[in-house]
Amino acid sequence: MGLFGNFVAGGLAGLAVDLCLFPLDTIKTRLQSEQGFFKAGGFSGIYKGIGSVLSGSIPSAAIFFIVYEGFKAYYSIYPPGSTSEAAVQAIASALGAIAACIVRVPVEVVKQRSQVSLDSTKSSLDVFRETVAKEGYHGLYRGFRITVIRDSLFSLLEFPIWEQMKTFYAVYYGLEKTAPLAGACLGGVAGAISGFLTTPIDVAKTQMMLADSDALATKMGLLQSLVRIGGQGGLPGLFRGAVPRVCWISIGGFIFLGVYDSALTYMSTVAV
Template sequence: LALQGGGCAGVCVDLTLFPLDTIKTRLQSQQGFHQAGGFRGIYAGVPSAAVGSFPNAAAFFATYECTKSLLGTGGALAAPHMAPVTHMVAASLGETVACLIRVPTEVVKQRTQACPSSSTYNMLLATLREEGARGLYRGYWSTVLREIPFSLVQFPLWEYLKTLWSWKQGHTLHSWQSAVCGAFAGAVAAFVTTPLDVAKTRIMLAKAGTATASGNIPLVLYDVWRSRGLSGLFAGSIPRIAFISVGGFIFLGAYDKVRRTLQ
């Protein structure tokens, strides 16, 4: 159930909002927005997103639900007041597993977005030729380190808002209400984690062999801070917040709806 619900929701979000993601990547790239393509070829890299979308979302939700039910069946974490901890652990594990699928598709997608004259397929071949399979996992840890704090904010906040709202109105939430909570939780998490997203983008786009490509996150963040200040660290935050809050609305709403329908 989690696989189908999460997978369908993921595909809807990624493909509908793809232009926002392209704009965000170009704003964060080292060469700057216009050099990276500006508003041209806004769907560059979409095949990569389309291929990775379903398995990535499905892997996340399967791990999330499985961990949540395992932790909730007895032991210290089964107590109601421990629910946020359970959600945090489950979401973190979910992200770590999903990143095994997400990172290779993200590397190819972002490189194509920042170089719209190349196709997704050519970018994949070029990456494999220059760096081998390891090149596809460049930025794995920076992605995990972006996703875990993101999940630690988004999921407990989502579950908390749902609990609060259903308590206020005296009955279970409708799917659209669950989606509104998801949108709000996503927007907050997106803003807070933008600097980590900037670091991840820089690491994935960097030329092989450079200091940035080695994946040292504090070093990359310091470099961005030095050259572009605070605005550099929060580059692309508006399209990112828009993508994730609308995405959170569709994704968590559709997930909730599909899960209920299948039950």
């Protein structure tokens, strides 16, 4: 099965999460936008931007898991639960996140601009064309560095926590392997912790992607953006949208990692 299995399982997992939890993601984006929640659309049109996600969720998730599992397999010499194994998992997850951003960032830019657009007739394709017309193709990679930092830091936290919890769970209950349902629950916990801690970076990334090309937010690095946001709204400003983000990621972690484990288990059974 190998990397092809990781590609299929990862793609299915990414698509399942994006389809199920898109409304929560829209609410989070609107809460974080500088124009404010209700001016960005409030609770109306919460599926705006779904087209971009459907086109990008499968390849970005698949790329992540190919890199993640490939790196882990190459350095699979360390005993389960060891510090060295956790370090390999952390590096593998960060590299996977960086690779996935090549696809994920353009999708995020189009999706988030669609989510806050007040023009109900504007599709994801329209937003894509408008972005390219105004800013060129490099406009689709607005906030790339911040997204890489956010996603790699998130993955550095989430996947080692998830993998180690699965190992400890299996050892505690005397199991050879953690069942997909238990792994999904542990994935939700790992996602909630990682999602909350990386919320300030997510706020900075969202505001950079949504800003006009000549706005101040587009000219700042991550630290400058965090200082600006903190200066305007204090600590609550840095954690705007934390509740829907944590809900989205914890439920998403349950679905994403549960579907991934289930798909791998099913494919390994069929292969046998």
